[in-house]
Amino acid sequence: MQHFASDNYAPVHPEVMAALTAANGGPDVPYGDDATTDRLQARTRELFGPKAAVFPVLIGTGANVISLMAAAPRWGGVVLSDVAHANTDENGAPERVGGLKLLVCPSTHGRITTEAVRSWSRDLGNPHRAQPAVLSLTQSTELGTVYSLQELRSLTEAAHDLGMLVHVDGSRLANAAASLGTGLRELTTDAGVDILSLGAAKNGGMIGEAVVVLDGGADAGLVETIPYLRKQTMQLASKARFVSAQLLALLGEPDGAGSQRTAAGAAGVPGPGATPGAASPSGREPLWLRNARHANAMAARLRAAVERTLPGDVVRVTHPTEANVVFASLPRRAADAVRARFRFYDWADGETPDRVEARWMCSWATTEPEVDAFVEAIAAAVD
Known part of the structure; x- marks a missing residue:
């Protein structure tokens, strides 16, 4: 699952x-x-x-x-x-x-x-x-x-x-x-x-x-x-x-001898022209940033697909999507049907007894095909 x-x-x-x-x-x-x-x-x-x-x-x-x-x-x-x-x-x-x-x-x-x-x-x-x-x-x-x-x-x-x-x-x-x-x-x-x-x-x-x-x-x-x-x-x-x-x-890892990073970069603050958080001595963006950026991007993709493909009066996003999670209100029967393939949590009751607010969270390991398949399953359940 x-x-x-x-x-x-x-x-x-x-x-x-x-x-x-x-x-x-x-x-x-x-x-x-x-x-x-x-x-x-x-x-x-x-x-x-x-x-x-x-x-x-x-x-x-x-x-x-x-x-x-x-x-x-x-x-x-x-x-x-x-x-x-x-x-x-x-x-x-x-x-x-x-x-x-x-x-x-x-x-x-x-x-x-x-x-x-x-x-x-x-x-x-x-x-x-x-x-x-x-x-x-x-x-x-x-x-x-x-x-x-x-x-x-x-x-x-x-x-x-x-x-x-x-x-x-x-x-x-x-x-x-x-x-x-x-x-x-x-x-x-x-x-x-x-x-x-x-x-x-x-x-x-x-x-x-x-x-x-x-x-x-x-x-x-x-x-x-x-x-x-x-x-x-x-x-x-x-x-x-x-x-x-x-x-x-x-x-x-901490700075090694001879590192040429700026003081700003060493503090985890981007220097001129640097990528925010790019403070790894190897010159590569640190793993925390790569993982978080990907998880956030998957949540943004999920929200965009929901709003683009699903009727807003049936599936409604309820909070701003600024990190790696999407909250949405949808019919309970649809949420239960989708849960047969995709695990997620009900967060709160919906606007009416037949609706529920769900939480859909993405991680460093979430893939684009998984997001797309999830939205397709929601669309099929509310159709």
Whole structure:
């Protein structure tokens, strides 16, 4: 069965698998004190800034919980979108494991506004209310949209003005960067983000993500707290080098001696005439960018084909398509018929009981023929 259910369904990218095999060449020190993780640390500083520190973890929920615990005191709350993964799909882990109150903002197409963030200022200094301590943004959002650089800067400035730190759930950060044509640093450190959950599994990895403390978070002392939280939350892998190897395959190896790359390129920001994110010492675009760009292109192809070939009053796209996912409303009977060949998820009820809003997600491994066959199956089901 072919799938458009999630980018988690995709296989491991061959370059990632090769990196895992290379990391398996012999023994090495456990718990992140290995040579592979050392190289990942060097690469992280090249891409995100001189104070950045990377901590490989096992899963994205773990990365989010550790990040939020590090950034908030015990009496702190986390301001986030109503559709944020930490709010809807982590089974209460931030609350039960992290002991954090989630302070939910309404969103439009998954994005929240500076006004929504500032509204929590009314609780500052009130001992009867959880204190807004962290703003958590998802980039790209759960609804496939992307915060622009200006939107990001406005949100981080609003949060910092209230004394809050800023976390980004970047399980699909690569897709956002590819969509905006930016480097990773421009989208995080330079935009005022303090701590990042960096995704890998959704962009060609096998298993594992990372917590990345950025320059602002380092100044706030977060680097010193993460090692203890990572162990306490059961996210410290003994053979951490195999997580680090995947991240290195995606991000690229650190600069070698004699590299002539510019300082901008080394930071993951395009220099004059350069391709955004093209920071690999080999001169080739990094795997994270190639994979994300392809996944985004497949989603754009899917949306274009839906709007070109299917009647808009029967199949209606419901959110902007800015990353690697398409949301659409269609008859339930048609959705169920298509699911006999293509796996995908129902996201929400439709406008009427006989309709459903579906989520169709593309990955690095999605092909053009698969997209075309999927649209043909939908057309046959609604005919």
